[in-house]
Amino acid sequence: MTFDPERLGRSKADLAATLKTLRKRAGLSQVRLAQRCNMSQTKVSNIESGKATPNLVDVELILRALDAPPQLVSEVSALARIANTEWQDDRSLLRRGLDKRQNELACLERSSREFRYFLPTMITGLLATPEYVRASVAEVPGDQSKTIAKKLERQTVLYDRSKRFTFVLTEQAVRWPLVPPAALAVQIDRLASLTHLPNIRLGVIPIEPGVKPGPLSVFTVYDDSMATVETPTGVLVFRDNRDVSAYLDEFAIHKAHAVFDEQAREKLAEWASLCRS
Numbered sequence: 001m002t003f004d005p006e007r008l009g010r011s012k013a014d015l016a017a018t019l020k021t022l023r024k025r026a027g028l029s030q031v032r033l034a035q036r037c038n039m040s041q042t043k044v045s046n047i048e049s050g051k052a053t054p055n056l057v058d059v060e061l062i063l064r065a066l067d068a069p070p071q072l073v074s075e076v077s078a079l080a081r082i083a084n085t086e087w088q089d090d091r092s093l094l095r096r097g098l099d100k101r102q103n104e105l106a107c108l109e110r111s112s113r114e115f116r117y118f119l120p121t122m123i124t125g126l127l128a129t130p131e132y133v134r135a136s137v138a139e140v141p142g143d144q145s146k147t148i149a150k151k152l153e154r155q156t157v158l159y160d161r162s163k164r165f166t167f168v169l170t171e172q173a174v175r176w177p178l179v180p181p182a183a184l185a186v187q188i189d190r191l192a193s194l195t196h197l198p199n200i201r202l203g204v205i206p207i208e209p210g211v212k213p214g215p216l217s218v219f220t221v222y223d224d225s226m227a228t229v230e231t232p233t234g235v236l237v238f239r240d241n242r243d244v245s246a247y248l249d250e251f252a253i254h255k256a257h258a259v260f261d262e263q264a265r266e267k268l269a270e271w272a273s274l275c276r277s
Contacts, residue, residue, distance in 0.1 A: 011079060011082040011083040011085075012050055012053055012083045013050055014079060014083075015053070015054070015059075015076070015079050015080055015083040016047060016048055016049065016050040018076060018079065019047060019048055019054075019059070019062060019076070020048040022062075022063075022066050022068065022072075022076075023048070023062075023066065026066045026067070028065075028066070030044045030045055030048070033062065033065055033066070036065035037058075037061040037062055037065050038061075039058075039061070044062075047062075053083050053084060053239075054080060054083075055080070055084060055239075055240050055241060056077060056080050056081060056084070056240050056241070056242055057241070059076060059077055059080040060073070060077065063076060063077075080240070081240055081242075081243070084238065084239045084240035084243070085236060085237065085238055085239070085240070085243070086236070086237035086239075087234060087235075087236060087237075088234050088235040088236075088237065089233060089234035092234075094140070094141075097146075097147075098137065098140065098144065098147040099144075099146040099147045099150050101147075102147060102150035102151055102154060103150065105154060106150070106153075106154050106157075108222055108226075109154065109157045109163075110157070112163070112222040112223050113162065113163055113164065113223055114163070114164045114165075114222075114223050114224075115163070115164070115165045115166070115220065115221070115222060116166045116168075116220065116221040116248070116251050117165070117166070117167045117168065117219075117220050118168050118216075118217075118218065118219050118220075118250070118251055118254050119167065119168065119169045119170070119173045119218055120169075120170045120172065120173055120216035120217070120218060121170075121172065121173055121176065121216075121218060122136070122173050122176045122178060123169065123173060123174065123176075123178075123187065123191070124167070125151040125152075125154065125155075126154060126155055126157070126158060126165075127155075127167065127190065127191060127194060127202075128151070128187065128190075129183070129186055129187045129190055130148075130152060131179055131183045131186075131187075132178060132179055132183070132184075132187045133148050133151045133152060134148055135178045135179045136178065158194065158197065158199075158200060159197070160199070161198065161199050163199060164199050164200075164201075165199060165200045165201070166200075166201045166202075166203075166251075166255070167200070167201070167202045167203070168203045168204075168205065168251070168254050168255050168258045169191075169202070169203070169204050169205070170204070170205045170207075170216070171204060171205060171206050171207045171267075171271070172207065174188060174191065174204060174268070174271055175188075175271055175274075175275075181275040181276070182275070182276065184272075184275045185272040185273075185275035185276045188268050188271055188272040188275065189268075189272055191268055192264075192265050192268040192269065192272075195260075195261065195264055195265055195268075201260055202260070202264060203255060203258030203259060203260040203264055204258055204259060204264050204267050204268065205254065205257045205258045205259075206259070206267055210257070217229050217230060217231065218230040219247055219250070219251075221244060221247050221248055221251060224241075224244060224245075224248065225239065225241075225244060226238065226239050226244060227243060227244045227247040227248075229247070
C-alpha cells in the first residue's frame with residue numbers, strides 16, 4: 001500500500017466520521033452496535049469520536065455488524081490501515097530538536113519488553129561508541145550535544161535484564177566507514193562485547209551468496225505491537241497488528257541469514273582486524 005503523508009494526518013478523523021455515518025445509516029444505536037460486536041458502548045463511542053483508533057479487526061467486526069457490502073468493507077479497511085499509520089518527517093523532527101526524538105525513544109524503550117532491530121545501513125545509537133554517535137549527527141545543523149548525550153544515556157536500557165533485544169546487522173552496516181578505521185575497529189569490538197550479555201542476541205549477515213536480495217529498510221519492532229520503518233525523508237510508524245506481523249515475518253527472514261554467538265564474534269573480529277590493518 002502507498003501512504004500519502006498528508007492523508008495520514010486526517011485519516012483518523014475520516015475513519016471515525018465514516019463509521020459513525022454508517023452506523024446511523026443502518027439505523028443502529030451505539031448500544032445495539034456494541035452488542036453485535038461484543039464491545040462496550042464506551043469503546044464504540046470513543047471510536048466514533050476519534051478518541052480511540054480501532055485496529056483492522058475492530059473495523060471488520062463493526063462492518064460485519066452493519067452488513068456492509070464487500071466494496072465498502074475494502075474501502076473502509078484501507079482507511080483503517082492508514083489511520084493506524086503515523087508519518088514523522090525529518091524536517092519536523094529537526095524543527096522540534098533531535099534531543100526530543102531521543103526522549104520519545106527512551107519512553108518507548110521503558111514501556112517495551114522485547115525489541116527487534118534490523119540494521120542494513122549503519123549501527124544504531126544503542127550500540128554505538130561515543131565517537132560513532134558524534135559522527136552520526138555531525139552533518140545536522142546546530143549544537144547536537146544534547147542529542148549525543150541522550151543517545152549515550154539511552155544505552156543503559158541494554159543492561160536491564162527484564163528486556164530482550166535482538167539486533168541483526170548486515171556486513172555493510174557494521175563496516176560502513178562513518179568513522180576512521182581505528183575508531184571503527186573499536187566500534188566493532190563493542191558490538192562483539194555486547195554479544196556476551198544474556199538478554200542480547202546480536203547477529204550479522206555476511207555479504208555472500210544466498211542472502212535475500214532487494215531493497216532493505218531500517219526497521220524496529222517493539223514487542224508485537226508497533227513497528228517503525230526509516231525512510232530517506234522520515235519515519236513510518238505502524239500500529240496495526242497485520243502490518244506489525246508483516247515486519248515480524250520480514251525480520252525472521254533476515255535473522256535466518258545471520259550468524260550469532262561465536263560465529264558472529266569471529267566475523268566481527270575479522271572485520272575489526274581489517275580496519276586495524
